[in-house]
Amino acid sequence: MAEPCPKCGYAEAETDTCPRCRVSISKYRLYLESGIYHASLGKGVRVPRTRPAPTSSPSRAQVTLPGAPFRPGGPPTPGPTLPGPGAAGGQVRQLSFHGSGGSLFGIQVVNMLLTVVTLGIYNFWGRVRVRRYLLSETEFEGDRFAYHGTGKELLIGFLKAVAVFGIPVLFLNFLPGLLRGGAAITVVSTLLLYGLILVFIPVAIVGALRYRLSRTSWRGIRLSLRSPTLEFVKLFVIGSVLTVVTLGFYSPFFAARRYGFLVSHAYFGNRKFDFDGQGRDLFRSYLLALLLTLPTFGLCWFWYLAKKQNYLLDHTSLGGARFRAAFTGGGLFLLFLTNMLLVIVTLSLAAAWVVVRTIRFTFEYVTLEGPLDLAAIVQEAQAAPVTGEGLAGFLDTDLDVG
Secondary structure, eight states, X not given: OOOOOTTTOOTTOOSSBOTTTOBBHHHHHHHHHHOOOOTTSBTTOOOOOOOOOXXXXXXXXXXXXXXXXXXXXXXXXXXOEEOOTTSTTSOEEOOEEOOOHHHHHHHHHHHHHHHHHTTTTTHHXXXXXXXXXXXXXXXXXXXXXXXXXXXXXXXXXHHXXXXXXXXXXXHHHHHHHHHTOXXXXXXXXXXXXXXXXXXXXXXXXXXXXXXXXXXXXXXXXXXXXXXXXXXXXXXXHHHHHHHHHTTTTTHHHXXXXXXXXXXXXXXXXXXXXXXXXXXXXXXXXXXXXXXXXXXXXXXXXXXXXXXXXXXXXXXXXXXXXEEEEOOOHHHHHHHHHXXXXXXXXXXXXXXXXXXXXXXXXXXXXXXXXXXXXXXXXXXXXXXXXXXXXXXXXXXXXXXXXX
């Protein structure tokens, strides 16, 4: 029985050369086991790149053994490594982004012109072009991500969302007038309307995230979300009600539960993501931010946001590897300030550059540390409907799961 290609996961590689990615399977497997580079791995194959941790951070440091070869005129070649205290297996991986604001701006200009000419219909294909560009410029371990969604799928999802959500909303809006009822009818229809929105927001979040992950791949292996929508709706509705009833004090617990639910049901191929954080660990920082809101004119929330994002990512893992984040409140504030100035001064023409610099900022401060057997991750087919994607756009919700 043919073994799957360790690089792209192609399951029918009957010879030593994978027909899909042209990698030499035996040499690539040897590389993964030994970390030794072979120049003849295959045409166009890029060697996975690992980023050594800063030596100033002992918790993430790799310990280089004596005897590492030295290359004149260049940095010393890393020798065998021992895992540092915070990086079991000595592996520190990081995403990198190669796109440019100019290229994205060109795509957005064409999208805008075609959207105007087609009376808005091209907007769905334009969003696909942007996502495809951003993922194709995102690199991990020497290979780029790919986006497989289509404009037709987004259009169909939008039409389904209108049918499922738009019609009931219109009906509830016109119900008091149709019945010519008094205040009681208006109150009942308003409550039903808000209840409907409260239910459909989590449906849209799950559906959109499920769709986007299912259309994203790396080395031919797709991501997926396998969460039951009804359970997330219950979590979201209860969390929203508790947040309102407690005047916002349940917010950090709700954020951690919401993030943890979605992450714990996400997969990369056959490998599951996990989350082991607790909302109570964020509660003290949340209270401090509340107290400092007035004295700091609200700027303290940048430091709370950094604390929250670092905590959520630090408690997220994939296999034996764990994500690490090192955002700072000052860094987030500076990013927000400069992005806002760029948008205001250029009348939004610099929006593409804002997107690019935000992605690079994020990737700079997030790493994946510890052992991760990429060769053991294989593709598992997961179909995803597109209705949730349409609902997300219709409700103007985003994928902020934090």
